[in-house]
Amino acid sequence: MSADVERPTANWRSLALVVAGIAITSAGHYFTPPEYRLWHGIFQRLYYIPVVYAAIAFGWLGGLAAGFTAALLYVPHILMTWSNEEHYAMEQYAEIFMFLAVGAVTGVLSDRERRRRAELQSTAQKLSQVYRELQDTFEQVKRADRLSAIGQLAAGLAHEIRNPLASIDGAAEVMEAAERPEEVLAETMSIVRKECARLNRLLTNLLDFARPRHPEWREVNVPRVLDSVIELVKHSAGKGIHFKRNTADRLPPLWADEEQIAQVILNLTINAAQAMPDGGEIELSAREMDDRVLIQVKDEGVGVAPEHIDKIFDPFFTTKDTGTGLGLSVVHQIVRQLGGTVSVARNETRGMTFSLFFPQTPGGSA
Ligand SMILES: Nc1ncnc2c1ncn2[C@@H]1O[C@H](COP(=O)(O)OP(=O)(O)O)[C@@H](O)[C@H]1O
Ligand SMILES: [Mg+2]
DSSP, X not given: OOOOXXXXXXXXXXXXXXXXXXXXXXXXXXXXXXTOHHHHHHHHHHTHHHHHHXXXXXXXXXXXXXXXXXXXXXXXXXXXXXXXXXXXXXXXXXXXXXXXXXXXXHHHHHHHHHHHHHHHHHHHHHHHHHHHHHHHHHHHXXXXXXXXXXXXXXXXXXXXXXXXXXXXXXXXXXXXXXXOOHHHHHXXXXXXXXXXXXXXXXXXXHHHHHSOOOOOEEEOOHHHHHHHHHHHHHTTSOTTXXXXXXXXXXXXXXXXXXXXXXXXXXXXXXXXXXXXXXXXXXXXXXXXXXXXXXXXXXXOSOOOOGGGTTTTTSTTOOOSTTOOSOHHHHHHHHHHHTTOEEEEEEOSSSSEXXXXXXXXXXXXXX
């Protein structure tokens, strides 16, 4: 992965500090009499500070340049002051070589550090972009799963819509015929009204679920959600399947988005119904457990094969000819977003129970 080395930009403050450091140190040399040898020793080493600083701030070229500048200013002083002390002078020249070496090495190291930091930054940026894209994808999957659930319900609903339509049609026929007693007309009208209301309820129920909207966090009315799920699924569920709702009188408050909770329970309930070709009972229950809300969907179906139990929450895992394999992975994602957990267990007699635990307080990151 190539990341642009964030070249030290013209940072005038750093440059001024380096120049000032070298100038002050050099002045120290020139203005301190030779007999203060200890001070000369100190000044000589003080050069390292601006050189190292330049290397850190401006990279290896900056380090070398500062080393050179220090050397250029220092050499005349050595020539002028220490030419008669050959050994001491040699030591000073060796130190100049060290300025350059330290400047270059520190510069190379700090360049490398800077490059690594830039790489890390760009990796972090890419990661957060991937995360955003994943979230978008999940939103799309959720929507697709919703539509697929609606599709699975549609056949049953079509039937359910045809019945009231037939009644209304029949009522119209009755009213068309001339000379109907008042009571008969009134009764027919009331049938029409009732059937219209039924259609209305059905469509509202379905549309409530199908219409995408922004998540709304509020206290979820769990019994109502369970009822509306049963209402939606019962039309498309096979003949021998009956539903039971079992909710405790008092439940801890569940803060979440009601539609998402509905989507989760709907997916579990559709799966339950699909696992029961020979009919049986599906029980939707809610109660308090360890201060948390526990919602369970229990079926009397064929159950999950032991070798599949680890895979059923994976996206696209399905054992059905026309399955998407997305239902349970959407369940898992939504529940996790709400800060809850989902688990599955085999029933003692037959079928499976899916359990959802939700925290009481607002939580998660939906
Ligand atoms: N209640 C259940 N009883 C038996 N098997 C189930 C149940 N729920 C889920 N499964 C299994 O898990 C698989 C994945 O379910 P899901 O993610 O909803 O995808 P799909 O329903 O499209 O197959 C199903 O194909 C089925 O094999
Ligand atoms: Mg499913």
